[in-house]
Amino acid sequence: MITYRPARAEEWPAIIELCVQTIRHVNNRDYRPDQINAWVSRIANPGRMQKRIREQTVWVACDELTMVGLITWMTTGYIDLLYVGKDHQGRGIGSHLLRLAEVSNLREGVHQLESDVSLTAKPLFDRRGFETVQQQQVVLGSVTLTNFKMTKRINHSFD
Ligand SMILES: CC(C)(COP(=O)(O)OP(=O)(O)OC[C@H]1O[C@@H](n2cnc3c(N)ncnc32)[C@H](O)[C@@H]1OP(=O)(O)O)[C@@H](O)C(=O)NCCC(=O)NCCS
Numbered sequence: 001m002i003t004y005r006p007a008r009a010e011e012w013p014a015i016i017e018l019c020v021q022t023i024r025h026v027n028n029r030d031y032r033p034d035q036i037n038a039w040v041s042r043i044a045n046p047g048r049m050q051k052r053i054r055e056q057t058v059w060v061a062c063d064e065l066t067m068v069g070l071i072t073w074m075t076t077g078y079i080d081l082l083y084v085g086k087d088h089q090g091r092g093i094g095s096h097l098l099r100l101a102e103v104s105n106l107r108e109g110v111h112q113l114e115s116d117v118s119l120t121a122k123p124l125f126d127r128r129g130f131e132t133v134q135q136q137q138v139v140l141g142s143v144t145l146t147n148f149k150m151t152k153r154i155n156h157s158f159d
Pocket of ligand 1: 117122127
């Protein structure tokens with residue numbers, strides 16, 4: 001059974017590992033190897049990940065003791081990370097994590113969610129009612145990656 005809970009600060013290595021494995025084995029269908037490597041180097045920075053965990057709200061999905069998904073968001077309603085492990089794709093975990101962010105932000109009085117969404121995650125955000133503001137080219141060192149600025153107004157409906 002999948003359970004959901006806030007992450008603990010000391011879990012940053014497991015969080016990095018989950019992100020890296022997902023980028024290498026899931027996002028690799030939408031991005032070139034040089035783009036994947038640049039993305040991995042950025043996400044695998046321990047200092048940056050520890051700062052994220054300190055400053056953002058972080059929830060994880062666990063299958064028994066194994067971390068299989070995570071989402072992070074800022075107090076502004078900006079969703080920073082959303083990853084589901086390669087062996088747990090397509091089981092509703094990403095949707096559940098997004099819904100958690102919606103409910104929690106609404107409770108805090110935040111009525112707009114925003115994210116920079118990968119090509120891989122765009123179908124999920126589309127289905128969950130996010131609108132595309134623009135397509136963008138993000139520069140990571142010597143490579144550029146396509147992603148999408150997406151937003152969603154939230155009121156009391158989570159559909
Ligand atoms: C995007 C991601 C988080 C989705 O997680 P998930 O747990 O597989 O998603 P779900 O099982 O909740 O899928 C939700 C819905 O979106 C659909 N969907 C998800 N990914 C899809 C895809 N690549 N193409 C088409 N539809 C997709 C599912 O069919 C499902 O639809 P339904 O609820 O109507 O059946 C996951 O694929 C992932 O980790 N991707 C790589 C990391 C990434 O790019 N993160 C985003 C950074 S913004």
